[in-house]
Amino acid sequence: MLPPREGFSPRSVGAIGLLVHRLGQPGDVVVGRPSADPTFPDRVFMPARRPAWPLFGRVDRYMAGAVGTLRPLRPRLVEVHNRANLAWRVARALPGARVALFLHNDPQGMRMARSPAERAALLRRMTVVCVSRYLAARFIEGLDAAGPAPLVLPNALELADLPDPLPSDNRDRTVLFVGRVVADKGADAFVAACAEALPRLPGWRACMIGADRFATGGRPTAFERALAPLARAAGVERLGYLPHADVLGAMARAAIVAVPSRWPEPFGLTALEAMASGAALICSGRGGLHELVGEAAAFADPDVPGALADAILHLASDGDLRGALARAGLARAQAFDAPAARARLAELRARLLAT
Numbered sequence: 001m002l003p004p005r006e007g008f009s010p011r012s013v014g015a016i017g018l019l020v021h022r023l024g025q026p027g028d029v030v031v032g033r034p035s036a037d038p039t040f041p042d043r044v045f046m047p048a049r050r051p052a053w054p055l056f057g058r059v060d061r062y063m064a065g066a067v068g069t070l071r072p073l074r075p076r077l078v079e080v081h082n083r084a085n086l087a088w089r090v091a092r093a094l095p096g097a098r099v100a101l102f103l104h105n106d107p108q109g110m111r112m113a114r115s116p117a118e119r120a121a122l123l124r125r126m127t128v129v130c131v132s133r134y135l136a137a138r139f140i141e142g143l144d145a146a147g148p149a150p151l152v153l154p155n156a157l158e159l160a161d162l163p164d165p166l167p168s169d170n171r172d173r174t175v176l177f178v179g180r181v182v183a184d185k186g187a188d189a190f191v192a193a194c195a196e197a198l199p200r201l202p203g204w205r206a207c208m209i210g211a212d213r214f215a216t217g218g219r220p221t222a223f224e225r226a227l228a229p230l231a232r233a234a235g236v237e238r239l240g241y242l243p244h245a246d247v248l249g250a251m252a253r254a255a256i257v258a259v260p261s262r263w264p265e266p267f268g269l270t271a272l273e274a275m276a277s278g279a280a281l282i283c284s285g286r287g288g289l290h291e292l293v294g295e296a297a298a299f300a301d302p303d304v305p306g307a308l309a310d311a312i313l314h315l316a317s318d319g320d321l322r323g324a325l326a327r328a329g330l331a332r333a334q335a336f337d338a339p340a341a342r343a344r345l346a347e348l349r350a351r352l353l354a355t
Helices: 015-021 058-073 086-093 116-125 133-140 188-202 221-235 242-255 269-276 287-292 307-317 319-336 338-353
Strands: 031-032 044-047 077-081 098-103 127-130 172-178 205-209 234-242 254-259 280-283
Touching: 015 269, 015 338, 031 058, 058 086, 077 287, 077 338, 086 098, 086 116, 086 133, 086 338, 098 172, 098 338, 116 234, 127 133, 127 338, 133 280, 133 287, 172 188, 172 242, 172 269, 172 307, 188 221, 188 307, 221 234, 242 254, 242 269, 254 269, 254 287, 254 307, 269 280, 269 287, 280 287, 307 319
Parallel strands: 031 044, 077 098, 098 127, 172 205, 172 254, 205 234, 254 280
Antiparallel strands: none
């Protein structure tokens, strides 16, 4: 079961939808918001039809529609992604089903998981799975150390399906930003760093892929409107939202990928994709990023003046360093290949269904 805003179409999908598609089995039933675009053809998708309840909010109507879609299926196991309140709703409505809550974001910012008491209650009622040790530590913060703990199942990539990465010496002289164009992701810090660095890097260019949401179209936010003239002045090309295959193709060609997140990244899927694509990576190291990349990246704090620009200048001017980081990233990414993650998920499912 997907969060209410998550798409499940190759043309409009976020990190959670991609992971559900990547790690699931052909017989899975995926429940999510109705899609205007064709959904992934190798999974059974059922839309959660929101009831027309004028006095209820959008999220409450989504949860009611999702449970209504599930109930006739009489599932034995329901995996709810990234919504503690939805997991509670499913557990109450389907007492005969095992419920697993998969967390992709900090639970301390989620409804019905903010307090230690709420998180302890979740652990008593269902299995909790986190995508990083960082998130698992955030979940158990303030809980009794002797009690049950969340499991950790990291995000993964289908490495065999990625475009062949170009050798470091043959890559485009491009510094690439991929992600939501919001302050939390450091989009403005990237533009400011490029404004400082690009005039000192003849032959190099900078590009941004992404928008405020994981979909094409839509009106720009106030943040995007404010950023647009700054990006033009800095010479940063903004490509908007692109299908995931196009994003991976751009990463396979770019010399440098920057992930200057301000917020504590729960995992850092974009950073993993950059490493697996053979790009030299710059990241902030916040949240789960350091756990993910180890020493296979250059680190720069997006809120320290000049730090990100200096990192871009250093990497762009040192081909040997770019090559070393690219090789380290490719090696690091091998630990996150999808076949091994699917096997771990299948083992977890079997264990839950057997108890």
